[in-house]
Amino acid sequence: MESSITKWDFGSLRTYYSVEPYEEFTQDEYVRDASLVPRLQAELWKAQSRIKELEAERKCPDPFVDYLKEELRKERKERKRAQAENSRLKKKLLDMESSENRLRRERDTMEKVCEELVTRIDELKAETRRVWDEMEEERQMVQTAEMWREERVRVKLMDAKLALQGKYEEMNWFVDELEKCLDVAREVGGTEEMRLRRCEGLIKTARSMEVANDKMDFERFEFVSDD
Missing domain, CATH: 1.10.287 (Helix Hairpins)
Structure with a gap:
């Protein structure tokens, strides 16, 4: 068949x-x-x-095709890694920008506070000078006044002393706060050197206006000029 x-x-x-x-x-x-x-x-x-x-x-698998597949897999893996790295760097950059903005705001706030403290110290300095002048005038009045007015003038002088002491204590508090601000300004940086020197000069002037003793001997109380 x-x-x-x-x-x-x-x-x-x-x-x-x-x-x-x-x-x-x-x-x-x-x-x-x-x-x-x-x-x-x-x-x-x-x-x-x-x-x-x-x-x-x-x-049968083609080695060239397998090679292309492996290269494609590596490329995808590398692209994912690059995307992850880009995301991480972008987040880090945003954090750095946020931190920089925060430091800038803190520095601006600190400079504003320092300016306010300097202004307040200047006002207290002028007011202290005025009180001192008034006190000197009252002291001269005590020396030249009649005996029957001596007691009343002494009471006024004591009131002036108390007022001066209160102003001096308030000025010392502002000077302490200004010193703290200067320390922070040196750590943070960015503040003008001339402004820092001016603040240091004000602190030095304020510290020089010290009372000789608890009895406040006004004859030894001297003002130091800004120069």
Whole structure:
């Protein structure tokens, strides 16, 4: 019985239709030339072997494709890492800008407070001078006044002393606060050196106006000029 060629002999329908016959022949030629059968079978087996080789190559992974896949995976991983690093740097930059703005606001606030303290110290200094002048005038009045006015003048002098002492204590408090602000200003930086020297001069002037003793000997109480 002669074997017939079917599409199942080639592994799949696609490969069956993709194989072109080596020669076109009719059934009559096949019958007339029996030697054609072995030759056709050999060609068919050869075609099947080639098809199997091609299918094996298709199933076998391509090193170049694997290389491209690996490079693509590395590129995606590197891109994700770069995006994460960019996000981290962006957050760090925003934090630095926020910190810089906060320090700038603190410095501006500190400078404003220092200016207010300097202004207040100047006012207290002028007021202290005025009280001192009034007290000197009252002291002269005590020396030249009549005996019956001596007691009343002494009471006024004591009131003036108490007022001066209160102003001096208040001025000392502002001087202490100004010294604290100067210490903070040196740590933070950014404040003009001339402004710092002016504050130091005011502190030195204020510290020089000290009372000699608890009895407040006004004859030894001297004012030091800003120069």
